[in-house]
Each structure stands twice: as structure tokens, then as C-alpha cells.
Amino acid sequence: MKKHTILTVSFAMTIFSVTAHAQDEMTLPDMMSSGRLLATGGVSELEGAGGGGIAPWALITGYGTDRQIGGSVFGTFADTGKLYATDGGIAVGLFNRIEFSYARYSLNLGNQYLGVVTQTLNHGSNTLSENIEGIKLRLFGDAIYDAYIPQVSAGVLFQQSQNKFLLNYIGAQSTGETYYLAATKVLFDAFLGRDVLVDADLIETKANQLGLLGFGSATDNGYHAEFAGSVAVLINRGFAAGAEYRTMPRDLKAVGHSSNYSDIFLAYFPCKHVSITGAYAFQGDIAPAVDAPGKSTRNQNAFYLSAQLAF
Numbered sequence: 001m002k003k004h005t006i007l008t009v010s011f012a013m014t015i016f017s018v019t020a021h022a023q024d025e026m027t028l029p030d031m032m033s034s035g036r037l038l039a040t041g042g043v044s045e046l047e048g049a050g051g052g053g054i055a056p057w058a059l060i061t062g063y064g065t066d067r068q069i070g071g072s073v074f075g076t077f078a079d080t081g082k083l084y085a086t087d088g089g090i091a092v093g094l095f096n097r098i099e100f101s102y103a104r105y106s107l108n109l110g111n112q113y114l115g116v117v118t119q120t121l122n123h124g125s126n127t128l129s130e131n132i133e134g135i136k137l138r139l140f141g142d143a144i145y146d147a148y149i150p151q152v153s154a155g156v157l158f159q160q161s162q163n164k165f166l167l168n169y170i171g172a173q174s175t176g177e178t179y180y181l182a183a184t185k186v187l188f189d190a191f192l193g194r195d196v197l198v199d200a201d202l203i204e205t206k207a208n209q210l211g212l213l214g215f216g217s218a219t220d221n222g223y224h225a226e227f228a229g230s231v232a233v234l235i236n237r238g239f240a241a242g243a244e245y246r247t248m249p250r251d252l253k254a255v256g257h258s259s260n261y262s263d264i265f266l267a268y269f270p271c272k273h274v275s276i277t278g279a280y281a282f283q284g285d286i287a288p289a290v291d292a293p294g295k296s297t298r299n300q301n302a303f304y305l306s307a308q309l310a311f
Contacts, residue, residue, distance in 0.1 A: 040144060043267055043277050044074035044308050046210060047132045047157050048089040048103030051182070053279055053306065054246045054261045055228035057199045058153035058184035060093040060138055061101070062310050063272065069094055071311055078281060078304030084108050085304075089132075099155075101134040107212050118166050128212040129162040136182075143184045143197070150185035159211040170252060172214025173221070178205040186234075194233050197242070201228040208252050217251040224249040232267075240267045259283060263304075277306045 042059045045051040050061030050072065062070020069092065076087040089103030106129040109118055119126040136155035143151035157178040161167060164174050180203045190196040203226040206216045216222070226249065232242030245262045265279035283300045 043275050043306060044072060044076070044089065044091070044103075046076065046087055046103070046105060047134065047159075047178075048091060048101035049134050049136055049155060049157070050091060050093070050099060050101075052199070052230040052232070052242075052244045053263055053265055053277065053304070054244050054281070055199060055201055055230050056136065056155055056180055056182055057201075057230065058138065058141075058151040058182040059143055060096050060099045060136065060153070061091040062093040064093050064096055066096045068096075070096075072308050073310075074306060074308040076304060076306035078302040080283070080300045080302040082110050083300060083302075084110070085302075087306075091134075097138050099134070099136040101132075101136070103132045103134075105130045105132060105210065105212065107209075118163065128166070130211045131160045131162065132211070133158045141183075143186050150183040152181070152183045155180050155182065159207060159215070161211055161214050163212075163214070167214040170213065171218035172208060172252065173216055174214055176206055176211060176215030178203060178207055178211075180204070180228075191233055194235060197230070197232040197234065197240075199228075199230040201246075202226075203228060203246075206249055206251060208249065213252060220251045224251075232265075238269050240269075241265065273310055275308045275310065277308075279304050279306075 040059060040063070042050045042052065042057045042061070045056050046054060047056065049056035050059050051057035061072045064070030071090070071092040073090050074088065078085045085107045087103060087105045089101060091099055091101035093099045106127055109126045109128065118128065134155060134157045136153050138151060138153045141149040141151045159176050159178060161174045167174050180201050182199060182201045184197065184199040187196045187198060204223045205226060206221065206223050208214055226247045228244070228246040230242060230244045232240045234240050243262065243264045245260065247260045261281065261283055263279045263281040265277055267275055267277040269275050281302050281304055283302060
């Protein structure tokens with residue numbers, strides 16, 4: 001059994017033992033009810049965790065309270081005009097305390113130079129793909145009900161790139177972990193009488209392009225401290241608008257720099273269990289997105305659309 005699988009099982013057993021008394025007093029339908037407020041599980045981040053589009057938040061996915069089980073399923077599509085990405089996954093939140101997630105993230109390189117290289121190395125496929133398993137634990141605080149202390153959570157992502165031939169070519173590893181500490185708080189009546197959600201993350205990672213281009217490099221295999229932040233204004237019961245920013249490691253110096261990510265988004269909640277998020281993402285150079293050796297294709301910006309079902 002893999003080391004991180006053992007960790008996942010033991011972590012789950014610990015949480016279940018702590019909350020056993022709550023389970024004894026509730027029926028299964030009660031435990032599966034959606035007791036939290038609208039949008040308090042966030043949407044789904046590209047790596048599968050509950051949060052924004054490019055940043056994990058401290059919120060636990062779904063609408064389960066500390067006596068309930070919640071969860072979400074999501075799908076995302078983004079198109080730069082030259083590259084397009086697809087992403088999908090599932091997450092489960094247990095008793096508003098711990099979250100388990102899985103995502104499959106893919107990037108089609110189109111006719112870019114790297115796409116031609118990838119197609120040659122990967123026996124006909126020019127698509128980068130990655131599997132991501134995640135665990136998030138709420139440590140303390142509450143984003144909604146505590147007046148002063150934010151909700152703070154710690155998480156780890158176990159990432160595996162599926163592009164080993166390409167990774168050998170560029171000198172990166174195929175597996176890695178990303179660790180993060182997230183703090184999230186809703187500030188009531190903070191902007192023109194509207195509620196505002198603020199999130200800040202400290203991230204330790206060596207993932208290139210969120211892991212699609214592997215981890216580290218032949219010259220730099222260490223972890224880097226990165227930052228992510230989100231601000232969202234809750235316009236009314238059905239809409240939230242905001243912006244995000246996330247810094248990226250720059251390990252693959254031999255083939256080009258990865259740019260930091262940012263986006264502006266509008267999330268629509270037609271009902272408690274459905275959310276639709278539209279965004280414009282500023283991804284800069286998706287290293288090395290090039291038309292020919294030495295000619296960089298910059299400003300790989302994209303519209304993306306994400307849909308989520310949550311309970």
C-alpha cells in the first residue's frame with residue numbers, strides 16, 4: 001500500500017473516532033442533509049480542493065455541518081485559443097472538519113512546439129495530464145460565525161503527472177506533494193453594504209504548472225514558498241464576484257519560465273446545490289508554450305467555465 005494511502009486511512013479513522021458520538025445520535029439522512037449556508041463550501045479549485053478557481057480555501061467542501069457529511073462534484077473547461085484544459089473531480093467533507101478530494105487535470109497543447117514534442121514522445125498524444133489526491137483539515141476558527149478569528153486549514157496534495165517521457169526530456173520528476181496553509185474569513189457589510197470573503201494561502205511546492213510539467217528540475221529540486229490570495233464580494237444571494245492571484249515556482253529555467261496565475265470571476269448559485277463559475281484567467285507564459293524553438297507564445301489567457309454540484 002502506498003505511503004500516502006496509509007496516511008489517508010489513518011487520518012480518516014482518527015476523525016471518525018472523534019465524531020462517533022455525533023453519528024450515534026443521527027440517522028443517515030440527517031447526516032447527509034445540507035445544513036450550512038449557501039456558498040460556504042466555495043466552488044472547486046483546479047486541483048480539486050474546495051475554494052476558488054486557482055486557490056484552495058480553508059472552507060471544507062459541501063454543506064455538511066459538524067454533524068453531517070457533505071460533498072461536491074465538478075467539471076471545468078478553459079480555452080486560450082491555442083491550448084485548452086479540462087478538469088474534473090470529486091470531494092467529500094466529513095463533519096465540517098476534514099476534506100478528501102480527487103481531480104484529473106489535463107492540458108491539450110495543440111500545435112505548439114511543445115505539443116509536437118509531446119506527441120512524438122508520448123506515442124501520438126499531445127495532452128498533458130495529472131492525477132491529484134488531496135486532504136484538508138480544518139484546524140481552528142470559523143469563516144462565518146467567529147467574529148474575529150478566521151477559519152484556518154492545512155492541506156496536502158499528492159500529485160502524479162502522467163507524462164513521464166516528456167518529463168525525462170525536460171528533467172522534471174513525475175510525482176510530488178504540495179502543502180498549504182489557508183485562512184478564510186467572511187467580513188460582513190465590508191464593501192458598500194455587501195459581505196466580502198477574503199482568503200490567503202501559504203503554499204510549499206515544487207510543481208511546475210500545478211504539476212502538469214512535473215516537479216522540480218535537474219538543477220533545482222527544492223520546495224518553494226508561494227502565495228495565493230482571493231477576494232470575493234457576495235453581491236446578493238445568488239451571485240459572487242471576485243479576483244484571485246497565485247504565484248508559481250520557476251524551476252524549468254532551461255525551457256522557459258512559468259508565469260504567476262490570476263483571474264477575475266463571477267459565480268452564480270441558482271440554488272444551494274448548484275454553482276456555475278465563469279472567469280477570465282491570466283496565465284501568461286505556460287512554459288514552454290512556443291510556436292518554434294526560441295519564439296515564445298506569451299499571454300496564454302483564457303475564458304473558463306466551471307460547474308459544481310454540492311450537497
